[in-house]
Amino acid sequence: xxxxxxxxxxxxxxxxxxxxxxxxxxxxxxxxxxxxxxxxxxxxxxxxxxxxxxxxxxxxxxxxxxxxxxxxxxxxxxxxxxxxxxxxxxxxxxxxxxxxxxxxxxxxxxxxxxxxxxxxxxxxxxxxxxxxxxxxxxxxxxxxxxxxxxxxxxxxxxxx
Amino acid sequence: xxxxxxxxxxxxxxxxxxxxxxxxxxxxxxxxxxxxxxxxxxxxxxxxxxxxxxxxxxxxxxxxxxxxxxxxxxxxxxxxxxxxxxxxxxxxxxxxxxxxxxxxxxxxxxxxxxxxxxxxxxxxxxxxxxxxxxxxxxxxxxxxxxxxx
Numbered sequence: 001x002x003x004x005x006x007x008x009x010x011x012x013x014x015x016x017x018x019x020x021x022x023x024x025x026x027x028x029x030x031x032x033x034x035x036x037x038x039x040x041x042x043x044x045x046x047x048x049x050x051x052x053x054x055x056x057x058x059x060x061x062x063x064x065x066x067x068x069x070x071x072x073x074x075x076x077x078x079x080x081x082x083x084x085x086x087x088x089x090x091x092x093x094x095x096x097x098x099x100x101x102x103x104x105x106x107x108x109x110x111x112x113x114x115x116x117x118x119x120x121x122x123x124x125x126x127x128x129x130x131x132x133x134x135x136x137x138x139x140x141x142x143x144x145x146x147x148x149x150x151x152x153x154x155x156x157x158x159x160x
Numbered sequence: 161x162x163x164x165x166x167x168x169x170x171x172x173x174x175x176x177x178x179x180x181x182x183x184x185x186x187x188x189x190x191x192x193x194x195x196x197x198x199x200x201x202x203x204x205x206x207x208x209x210x211x212x213x214x215x216x217x218x219x220x221x222x223x224x225x226x227x228x229x230x231x232x233x234x235x236x237x238x239x240x241x242x243x244x245x246x247x248x249x250x251x252x253x254x255x256x257x258x259x260x261x262x263x264x265x266x267x268x269x270x271x272x273x274x275x276x277x278x279x280x281x282x283x284x285x286x287x288x289x290x291x292x293x294x295x296x297x298x299x300x301x302x303x304x305x306x307x308x309x
Contacts, residue, residue, distance in 0.1 A: 009279050100270035112306045119251035119305045124275045126303040139301075146297035150290060151276040155263050 013070060013153045019045040020069040022054045022087070024079045031133060032073075035140035040148065043070075051078050051087040058091065058098050065097055070153045073143075074123075076107035076114060088121045100154050102147070164223035164304025168295065171197040171239065172228040184288050192295050195222070200234030204242055207249050221307050222252060224298040228280070229258030229265070237265075237272060244273050251305035253298055 019036065023029045029047055036045050046069070048054035054074075061067035072091070076084040084105075092099045102124040107114065110128050118126045130139045147153065172178050178196050185194045197203040203225070210220065225243070229236035236256050244250045256269045259280040269277050281290040298304075 096267075096271045100267060102270070102276065110303065115303045116251060116305050116307070119253075122273065125253070125297075127301060128303060142297065142301055146293055146301075147276075150278060150293040150297075152266060152279055154267055154270045154277075 007149075009152065010149060012155055013148045013151070014042045016066055017043050017148075017153075018067070018069040019043050020048065020054070020057065020072045021045060022048045022051070022072065022074040022078060024049050024075060024077070028075070028129070031136045032140075034133075035136045038137055039140040039144045051083050051090075054078075054087060055090055058094060062095060062098055068097060069101060071147055072101055072103045074103060074105050076105055076109060076118070081109075081114070085117065085121060088118070088123060092122045102151075102153065104143075104147075164299065164306070165193075165221055166191075166299055167193045167195060167220075167222040167224075168299070169195050169197060169203065169222040169225045171200065171203050171225065171231070171236075173199055173231040174228075177228075180284070180287065181291070184284070184291055188288055189291060189295060192299060199231055200227075200236070200239030200242070203239060204234070207243060207246060221249075221305075223302075223304040224294070225252055225254045226294070227254055227256050227274075229256050229261060229269070237269060240269065240272055240274055248307040251307055253302065253304070255294060255298070 019040065021029070021032055023032060029049070033045070036043065046057065048057055058068070074084070074087065078084050078087060088103065088105070091103060103122070104125045104127060105118045105123045106127040106129050108129045115126050130136050170178070170181060172181070178198070182194065182196065185192060197206065227236040227239055234242070236258070240254055240256065243252070243254065253275040255276045255278060256274045257278045257280040259282065266277050278290065278294070281287045
């Protein structure tokens with residue numbers, strides 16, 4: 001699908017663009033998937049329902065770098081907080097093509113200690129999960145508005 | 161809903177650009193507080209002075225730092241690396257802006273830990289559009305860290 005962006009310099013954000021969502025809760029995933037379909041229709045998205053799967057995917061994509069996502073959206077509780085922290089640490093210890101991908105953490109938790117820890121570990125952003133469906137869509141529209149329509153996301157290096 | 165101090169730090173060596181940005185905020189985005197720094201050294205001096213006071217300075221931490229990539233002396237990337245070394249300031253979201261970078265330079269910024277990279281907007285409309293989007297994301301949607309010295 002052609003990128004619906006008015007700015008030339010943002011087209012790279014949409015080229016073969018993939019979003020990795022790490023979410024263990026099926027109900028939340030349904031909400032997220034619907035929101036992505038409506039707000040970011042240009043994107044391919046992949047869901048990992050646990051940290052092992054997320055790491056496996058990222059490892060396999062590293063071999064074919066064009067497969068790497070433009071952005072990672074990770075739930076803190078996957079299913080526990082400790083696993084969530086470990087996952088961030090592991091991702092940030094991967095090769096530069098992986099660890100430079102912006103990692104947006106989202107959680108129902110608004111605990112300042114959780115927020116601070118997330119930033120200490122290197123997440124790019126921390127968002128609190130919205131409460132009902134209409135909010136999820138508005139939420140993802142805002143994600144699109146910032147990460148895709150304003151930011152220049154790290155380009156995927158193609159080995160020619 | 162705002163969290164964090166609602167303060168934005170903007171670091172840019174060009175007087176004209178700082179002036180324009182200041183006007184944009186004053187007229188169109190008055191809900192945000194902006195503080196300007198003229199160089200990486202200027203910012204780092206401020207970071208250091210806050211540290212040596214050794215108190216919890218709560219609201220005095222910015223919710224966001226906007227850094228110009230190309231500055232004489234310490235450039236944006238070097239400034240970013242120095243700020244990221246600091247135990248507490250390393251948490252603060254940093255957005256790098258430039259209009260003359262290679263893909264490699266942009267990648268280096270992300271590898272160095274920048275939260276986002278933006279092409280520097282030219283012209284009043286683009287500037288307003290960008291600042292509005294940036295502030296809306298970082299000062300309203302994003303949960304800001306609450307650093308504790």
